[in-house]
Amino acid sequence: MNGKPLRAWAQIDLTALRSNVSALKAKAPTAAFMAVVKADAYGHGMVPCAKAAVEAGATWLGTATPEEALALRKAGLTARTLCWLWTPGGPWRECVEADIDVTVSGLWALREVTAAAEEAGRTARVQLKIDAGLGRNGAQPEQWPELTAQARAAEEAGLIKVTGVWAHFSCADEPGHPSIERELTVFRQALAVAEAAGLEPEVRHIANSPGTLTLPEAHFDLVRPGVAMYGISPVPQIGSPAEFGLRPVMTVAGRLASVKRVPGGHGVSYGHQYVTPGETTLALVPLGYADGVPRHASGTGPVLVAGKWRTVAGRVAMDQFVVDLGGDAAEPGDEAVLFGPGDGGEPTAEDWARACGTIAYEIVTRIGGRVPRVYVGDTGGRTRSDDDGAACPRA
The missing domain is CATH 3.20.20.10 (Alanine racemase)
Structure with a gap:
């Protein structure tokens, strides 16, 4: 790898996957x-x-x-x-x-x-x-x-x-x-x-x-x-992953492509479904429906940016979406986490499923090939990426 930072990535925790297999095997020992x-x-x-x-x-x-x-x-x-x-x-x-x-x-x-x-x-x-x-x-x-x-x-x-x-x-x-x-x-x-x-x-x-x-x-x-x-509860109405001894395996994140101040009354994304209520800071996340982010997440999808949950502002576009940071600061290149295990304060795939009116199965499965998978926790102790020319974040 040559250390170039990734636009976006899906980190896959193989240690968590192996642990999930062990937990599930214990549920059906015979x-x-x-x-x-x-x-x-x-x-x-x-x-x-x-x-x-x-x-x-x-x-x-x-x-x-x-x-x-x-x-x-x-x-x-x-x-x-x-x-x-x-x-x-x-x-x-x-x-x-x-x-x-x-x-x-x-x-x-x-x-x-x-x-x-x-x-x-x-x-x-x-x-x-x-x-x-x-x-x-x-x-x-x-x-x-x-x-x-x-x-x-x-x-x-x-x-x-x-x-x-x-x-x-x-x-x-x-x-x-x-x-x-x-x-x-x-x-x-x-x-x-x-x-x-x-x-x-x-x-x-x-x-x-x-x-x-x-x-x-x-x-x-x-x-x-x-x-x-893969650490997703198939029955979230009766138990979270942790309650079944499971841990989500996938974390999806990207680096902010733009951060800028805009005045109140500024339209955001196609159709101006979101208009800024006052002067604010908009951050651009370089992931869109071509990457598997549901267009149904427009105006509802949760994202962790600058230490807080934000909501997709306006429509999800093919390659990108916007979040309104209000009075908070961020810089281009800062991390935006769409979902992960949740223990770092980020949303989970189940949170996205609820926001989009679907199931978590679809949220993880639809993440497209344009988002490189970064593997951590393999048995050789190495970090591996589908993109040999990219740095592996969050390892």
Whole structure:
């Protein structure tokens, strides 16, 4: 690195991530642990986070797309890996050859993976998914007997090995919701049908982050924490990250690009939705919706600047937004923190979610590639950045 200061950055605390994995494993001590690293590890960086999770004891990795799973293999990660979001004509053979567990949610997918196994000349590892009530992927219960029977036939032919049966909750983030027990019942019935068909899955799993934290009866053989691994509470209405023993992993900050005095009555940003009530100081933060700052944060998003919480003044633009400092002083280059763990007085991703009427999952995942990730707390004791030409702040 040549020490050039960054315009903006997302600091990723891998020590916190490893600690979160340990805390979550303690919630499900008899289950295997799948670290879900889809969507670039919820915006945190897939490969560094996957490596840190494995170091902390994760024995499985989970991705949405097969391309994500293949990227993990290319990066040298050999942990058991499951991917689940397939479309016809996907890279089945590549995943079979890379020993990736692939999800089958319907007969068309079973046909494609068995064909890929024949072409590759090796047995495919397959996990069957039941739609327990979410209404997304997964076989409907009435389709399940035929799917399990045909999967067993493919096993007997040596083409596949059914390594898992799984499902996904629809409302586990609403503890006590009546769908939870209904979906557990459907899942248990699906397991019984699979067993009657002669299948002996290695892992049975349904628990996501909220299921891991609040539904011990749903842990089965494996749990699949996603957002909780990154230190975000999936059930903020009943517990903060700290109350679950978790710490947010991502901090997003930037350096002020401009600080200037303006008179009262001065319009700010597009549409002049904000007009200064009197003479004041405006500071320009060089992050915008092209970087993942929600435009919905216009007039509401909280930012720590000059030791105090400020609110986005006017509209968030593509590359920048403004905060009104009132009578406080700041200088170009000073730090503005959008969100982080919160223990330095800064807002959290949950604060941004409330300000924007969304969930914290979206806040961290949408931070774009134009914001370099700066990794701290890696096992080598080094600080790493996605931008080799940039200084690594806050290390």
